[in-house]
Amino acid sequence: MTDLSRTGIQLHPMRQQLYDELHSRPFQQIDTPARITHLAVLCGEEEREAQLEHLQELCALLGQDAPVEAGSCFYRDFGSLCVRRETHMEFVSYTFTHLPADASADVFAETGVSALPDGWLDRLQGQVVGAFHLAVEASELDVQQQLSDAKQHFEGMRLVGSSPQQGDAHIWTSFRLHSDGFGRFLVCNRSMTPSQLGRLMQRLVEIETYRLLALLGIPMARDIAPNLAEMDAGLASITRRLAGNGGVDEAAILSELTDMAARVEDFRARSTFRFGATQAYHELILGRLRELREDEVSGHLSLTEFITRRVTPAVRTCETLGRRLEDLSRRIDRVSDMMRTRVELSIQDQNRALLASMDRRSKIQLMMQHTVEGLSVAAISYYAVGLLKHIITAAYEAGVPLDKDLTVGATVPLVVLTVWGVTRRIHKHFHALAREERSARGGKNRRSS
Missing domain, CATH: 1.20.58 (Methane Monooxygenase Hydroxylase; Chain G, domain 1)
Known part of the structure; x- marks a missing residue:
């Protein structure tokens, strides 16, 4: 026979875990009669850690080895008491199964938590959202006789009845809290085996737990x-x-x-x-x-x-x-x-109105600029002619043969034309630079678009 682990085939590291996951929450086997208490506790990570320490304390009190880690499902048989703890995404559930010492007494006189050490349950961390007792009794009575007997255990509340598995059992409940703060289920077992009863109990506690959590x-x-x-x-x-x-x-x-x-x-x-x-x-x-x-x-x-x-x-x-x-x-x-x-x-x-306003202001500024340019040309020409007049006067007094007033008058139009030409040339230079900048900006925008 070929051993797969000894071959060269590469195995997934979680392969064994995937197989074990199918068997992580096995059904219990429940004998008749039995008393079961189920708790669903909402808790965070810190409270879960505290619950693990609390569970370890219970194992020590009952004389057995404590679990090192909780796992998804913990189950331990302590003799007359069985404890099952399951961790879920937002809650932790506890199922306590107890074999009653006196099956002839009131079916809810003893419960699944009756065999717990005193005070242990009081220190359970988290918020209990679901808490109910299930009493399992053997019964061959017909429905009417069962109903008459069941009413004695539900404090006069209206009952809901069910006959699962083709009548192999009858279930009675009120879906209400009773005077002890717990809900109650009475299961009258007619012909179910411990394995069948365990599966039925698991479905009932899940239905009741999920019902309460759904209503949150x-x-x-x-x-x-x-x-x-x-x-x-x-x-x-x-x-x-x-x-x-x-x-x-x-x-x-x-x-x-x-x-x-x-x-x-x-x-x-x-x-x-x-x-x-x-x-x-x-x-x-x-x-x-x-x-x-x-x-x-x-x-x-x-x-x-x-x-x-x-x-x-x-x-x-x-x-x-x-x-x-x-x-x-x-x-x-x-x-x-x-x-x-x-x-x-x-x-x-x-923005359009602002641009239009800026355009109008630009035109006004341009007109004002032209006006200022004319005044500037006149002012610069005036000072330039004044400088030339001093030069001509100095030359005349030095003996240069010229008509001083005529020469000064002849330089005035030349100076004005020269100043005007230089000013226009400077303006043309700056306008050419502005056009080049606008052209470069337009080409960059076209490339980006």
Whole structure:
């Protein structure tokens, strides 16, 4: 026989872990009679570490070796008490199974936690969201006799009945908290084996646990819903104002939209996980109910009828609210885009008006510049002629034969023409530089576009 580990085939490092995952949460085998208590505890990472130390303390108190690490599922048989601990994504579950000392007493007089050391349960870390007892009793009574007997154990509450596995057992529960703070399930075993009973118990505790966890989204939905109605009305008002012909205060509207978008994102951040978990738990509940293959007990709602009638509307509420949040977020984005477009168009109009005003000012400045240039030419020519007059006077007094006044008068037009020509040449030079700069900027814009 070929040993795969001794061949040259490369094995995935998680291959063994993938195989073990299928068997990480095996079903228990439960004898009849039995008393079972199930706890579902919401906790964070620090509380999980504290729970592991707490579990190690329990093992020490009961005289067995403590686990080094929790793992996904811990199971230990302490004789008359079996402890099962499972870790899930947001909660940890404990299942305590106890064999009653006196099966003839009240079925809930002894529970799964009756055999725990005194005070141990009081120090359990985390928030308990689910806590209920399951009593398993052998029974050959018919439904009416079972019902009469079951009513004595549920404090007069209205019962829900179920007959799973083609009548091999009957289940009675009220889906309510009793005077001890626990829920209660009574299972009348007719012909189920310990393995079948273990699978039935696992489905029941999962149905009840997931039912409670699925409903955690309802308080959040009820808290968010009025705010969504208010924001929806506010967004509709903003849209009507934008659709009107009158002027609007863009800055004020953008501020309103920003505040509204921030609130919606806050609601989405707080509710996305919770609403997604609600949907996931609901799907798990429906799957477990299908696995029960239950029949209706005459005159009573079955587990499937009761849960789908009460839980499904709550799940639909969370789904609807989640869709409303997404829809409101998209609508706010669209209105914000409209506002940004209006603001951009307004800015473009302002820029065009500003450019036109700058163009007019440039023309005025050019006219003023030409005027100043004329005055500058006259002033420079005046001072230049004055300098030349001194030179001509000095030459005349030095004996140069010339007519001083005529010579001075002849230099005036020459000086004026020279100054004017030099000024024009300087202007042409600067205009040529400006045209080159505009041409270079235009070519760069064309290449970038």
